[in-house]
Amino acid sequence: MASSAVPSSRSSRPIRIANCSGALTDPGILMYNQAKYGPVDVITGDYLAEVSMAGSAMQHASNGTGWIRSAFDGIQLSLDLINEKRIKVVVNGGAMNPKGLAEKIHELIHSKGYKLRVGYVEGDNLMHKVHHLLSNPLPHLDGANPNVQYDKDTTSFLDSPEEMPIVAASAYLGYRAIKKGLDEGADILICGRVSDASPVIGAAAHWYNWAESDFDQLAGSLIAGHLIECSTYVTGGNFSGAYKHPHSDFLRLAPGIAEVLPSGECIVTKHDSLNGFVTPDTVKSQFLYELQGNIYLNSDVKADISNIAIVKESKDRVHVSGVKGYPPPPTTKLAIFYKGGYQCEHLLNANGYATDHKWDMQELQLKDTLKEWKILDKFDVLDFQIIGTPMKDPDSQNASTTYMRIFAQSKDRDVLTRLHKAWHYQFMAHFPGMHYSMDTRLLTPKPFLGYYPAIVSQTEIEETVTIIGDSSAEERIRHLVHPPKKTEPLSPRENYETRDPVPLENFGPTVNVPLGDLILARSGDKAGNINIGLFVQTPEQWEWFRSFMTKDRLRSLMRKDWKDWYFLERVEFANIYAVHFVIYGSLGRGVTSSSRLDNLGKGFAEFIRAVHVDIPQKFLEETARSSKLEHL
Structure with missing residues (x-):
């Protein structure tokens, strides 16, 4: 149940949260456009890929900055509109130095004479204690699964601390400090390594005054954050159905917007006057990106996404529901980077x-x-x-x-x-x-x-949010945020073949064509692993696809790329007709050191879609008819 202390003036309508970045390469103009071209309550930005923290750590050591330049550019471009429209801003562009970026933005605000309060979230940087933590080796993120094998050099840095020194150790923080900062009156919050979706969770939790025990609502907003965290990936970017659209549809794409409802459900949309498109297929694609099965983890909540539903409401508006929340694990991810x-x-x-x-x-x-x-x-x-x-x-x-x-x-x-x-x-x-x-x-x-992805107890983290005074940078109030009050251990990840498979010959004559003639997909990296989600469009196609797309099938589709020491996990999302896999070990030690040409795993789905398989002819005819109707 939601907290009873809900401000009625705000809770009478959904909070409208616009994302402006999915990587440090996204230019500041995206934040400006989100502020200018329609109503929004909060702008969030996710600038930090896993490798970004290590680069920011070395930058901080060399010249003292350590924050993301494009995050400052966006706020600088948008500040007049932020002030005029009273838009809240929460970004993780502080990277290794959120305090430094917050102070620079405070100076900019002061120079303009605006009454906007800036805060910064700290506690993610564990460099001061990482060697102590490693004295009893921290478990690997995938260490609980005895079937997973690591790259041979995954733990070599533990034996050679002088030869391979650690340069960054960043824990993934949740929403609690963000909510506290907004509750205390911050207008702009600069975070370091909060998880990608945490700014959205924090903004929604502040808007509705959710309690830490409102797990269903928190889990819903976690998925809302996941859906918009990757910039334009939900509005046409990295979309496997792009070939069905004219090239001009992909010019100057705008990032997505999530309207988070009091229940935690959301509507994914965009500004009407900006380019791009939001469809069930673009939302499903982004949903399936960088998953690790049917439980999506955050340091504040576990989201059971087994029964997620993604349904078109109207043009460029897609309703997402069916997410169930549970207490978070007592641990969080700790990204350790070292000179390899x-x-x-x-x-x-x-x-x-x-x-x-x-x-x-x-x-x-x-x-x-x-x-x-x-x-x-x-x-x-x-x-x-x-x-x-x-x-x-x-x-x-x-x-x-x-x-x-x-x-x-x-x-x-x-x-x-x-x-x-x-x-x-x-x-x-x-x-x-x-x-x-x-x-x-x-x-x-x-x-x-x-890269060594570890897990660390949340009790090892001293998470704080500091609010800078309205007029003086020396006036600061620091708030300590406690770890989650209620946690529960993680269960083993689900991993199964389909129940009651249907004989493939039941679906009639087949044609040997690329798998992508029927299915859409997206893949990505999770530490040393690749994930891939693949989906079809109709109930009958789903009956065929869930029976067809087995673990052995994916192994055969990978052909020469499959190695016998890899481990496969498989789950299904029946409401969206999707099968999801994690291929453990295929990226070695991860993006920063992988020998793969496709070191982020983004091209894996397109490779699999290009492999020829026997597809029922009637499904291809359905797809052709549907494509014609879409272009009428």
Whole structure:
């Protein structure tokens, strides 16, 4: 039940929360547009990918900033409108230095003579105690599952703290300090590593004065935050159905808006006058992005999303419901980044005839030289990756060209330097027609960061929100926020094949075509893992798809990319006709050090959709008819 202390003047209508960023690359104009082109109560911004904290930590150490420039740009551009319309702002753009960004914004507000109060949330940075915490090794995020294997170097930094020093240790905070800051009168709140959806939860909890025990409402707003946290991913960006739309539909996309209802349910929408589109398919796609099964975790609440419903209300308005909330775990995620060593790449081209022989020859030559020099076994990673397939009967030289990506990592910088020397050593014995870029920047060994996703007790975190005085930066009130009052341990993640599968031959004649001719999908990274959610459109298609899309099916679709040590989890979201998988281990130690060309896992879904399978002909005919009707 919701808290009884609900301000009637605000609770009479839904809170309208507009997101303005999903990454530090999003320009400040997106915040300005969200403030200008329609009514909003709160603007939120999620600027922090996992790797952003490590980069911000090194920036903070070198020049003292450590906050996200585009977050300041957005507030600077939008400040007049924020003041005029009394819009609240909650962003995580403070990164490693929320206090520094808050002070800079306070100075800007003071220079304009506005009466806006700025606050900042701290407590996520655990660098001061991370070594103490690691003295009894912190569990890995996936450590509770005995079936999951890690990359061989996942824990190597624990044994070599001097050789691989930690540069960032950021705990994922929840909504409690954000709500407290808004309750205490802050107009603009600058956060560090709060979870991506926490600004939305905090804004909604403040609006409705939810209690910490209002788990259903908190869980609903957590999913609302998840749906809009990735900028334009819910309005057309990264959308696997993009090919059905003209290119012009994707110009100057606006981020999404969530109208959060008192129940925690939401309407996902956008400003009418800005570009983009919100449909059940774009919302389903974003919902399925970067999940870890049917329980979505936050340090304030667990959201059971098994029965989520996503239904069109009207043009560019999609209603999301069916989320159930439970007490949070006693732990939260702790992202630890460390100096993992050095890496480099070498790109070579081959074209024309018998390219497979050329690539085998190149790999053998280079390995032979490295072995002769007695350094072949000193590489932590040495991958020879062939990218592309030459066109049969090519209509241009480029069409017949593929390239080899030689990716290498080592803790010893000199080992990588000698890789390039070994290639030069046998250069003139190269395969016929070899050519390459004269740009040598990729060849230079560069430091890379390793990533260890740990879990840490929430009692180890001292979470605070500080409000800067209206007139003086020296006037500050600091509020300590306690850990969640009620928690419960995590249960093992659900993992199952479909119940009562239907024989595939029951669906009639089939046609061998790309899987993407019928299904939409989205994939992404979660630490060292890839997740993928795939969905169809009708009840009968669902009966086929849930029976068709087994674990063995995904393994077969992955083909040469599947490794026997990977572990698969599978769940279903029957209300939206979706099957969801997590492939554990496929990104190695994660985005900052993965040897994969697609180190964020974003392209995985598009690869799977391109693989040919036998699809019932009647479903393809339904899809063709539906597509024609959409364009009438």
